[in-house]
Amino acid sequence: MNRRQFIKVLGMGAMSLELGAIGFSSVKRSTEIAITIDDFNWNKSLRLIPEERNRAILQALRSHGDLKAAIFVACKNLDSDRGKEMLREWDRAGHLIANHSFSHKYLNSNKVTAEAFTADIARCDEIIRSYPRFQKLFRFPYLKEGDTAAKRDAVRAFLEKHGYRNGHVTIDASDWAIEDRLSSRLTKDPAADVKPYRDFYLAHMWERAQYYDDLARKVLGRSVKHTILMHYNLLNALFLGDLLDLFKSKGWKLIDAQEAFKDPMFQAAPKIVPAGESIIWALAKETGKFNKLLRYPGEDSEYEKAKMDKMGL
Numbered sequence: 001m002n003r004r005q006f007i008k009v010l011g012m013g014a015m016s017l018e019l020g021a022i023g024f025s026s027v028k029r030s031t032e033i034a035i036t037i038d039d040f041n042w043n044k045s046l047r048l049i050p051e052e053r054n055r056a057i058l059q060a061l062r063s064h065g066d067l068k069a070a071i072f073v074a075c076k077n078l079d080s081d082r083g084k085e086m087l088r089e090w091d092r093a094g095h096l097i098a099n100h101s102f103s104h105k106y107l108n109s110n111k112v113t114a115e116a117f118t119a120d121i122a123r124c125d126e127i128i129r130s131y132p133r134f135q136k137l138f139r140f141p142y143l144k145e146g147d148t149a150a151k152r153d154a155v156r157a158f159l160e161k162h163g164y165r166n167g168h169v170t171i172d173a174s175d176w177a178i179e180d181r182l183s184s185r186l187t188k189d190p191a192a193d194v195k196p197y198r199d200f201y202l203a204h205m206w207e208r209a210q211y212y213d214d215l216a217r218k219v220l221g222r223s224v225k226h227t228i229l230m231h232y233n234l235l236n237a238l239f240l241g242d243l244l245d246l247f248k249s250k251g252w253k254l255i256d257a258q259e260a261f262k263d264p265m266f267q268a269a270p271k272i273v274p275a276g277e278s279i280i281w282a283l284a285k286e287t288g289k290f291n292k293l294l295r296y297p298g299e300d301s302e303y304e305k306a307k308m309d310k311m312g313l
């Protein structure tokens, strides 16, 4: 049996195998995924009060192998003892705590200067650095990294100077758009059935995960240690556990965020303008070879609107 036949027998396809690494000990490696949660905008009480939401999200992670996520905090949400205490629960549970700027500015607006944006990063750093699990990872709000090369490079230089790394997303998604629909429905009808939102959410996240993983394999020739974007919201308080079960049922391996960020791919700094989106999207864009597979922005509520309307969400 030659190597090609051997691969076929194993049913792997040539896709995910590194040349030279093939032997009888070869087993297909699971696709790996870590959970990263943005914003920490905890001050909402629809269906669950803030402490219940916090507990629900933490419990979903704990009950899935004590999975450690990363939480990217917009520090304006730490303006009270209540918010600070809830973040301490994340700290005590061993999750990675990181910077998402103070006021969550849209860097690609021509009204936001690199100076104002970097001052906003520094302002969050001052507040969040005292948490023991804090690490110098920065996630750009809206995944927007600059509408000009000058701005992009100025912010990157600031991050480097201050020892920060980019806390990239590999799998971008629009959980926030589904959350908007869910919130509106529950505001009008507190007893509404939430299952259709759950089902749409799970299908959406799985679909986007497959898209970005496929794109990674095309652009890099391999899968990566994924970091999926989700938000601190009711949707995840209710259904994060189901989402984690879904990935496991598809054969994906849940890994700690700390582990995911070790993938060398996260060091990349694609020179595209406008800069940002998922790091996989940006790397694909930079090659100029995958434009048929790329839309801009990578994710948006617009793309989900018709589907959600049709389902009556």
Ligand SMILES: [Zn+2]
Residues within 6 Å of the ligand: 038, 039, 100, 104, 141, 142
């Ligand atoms: Zn955000």
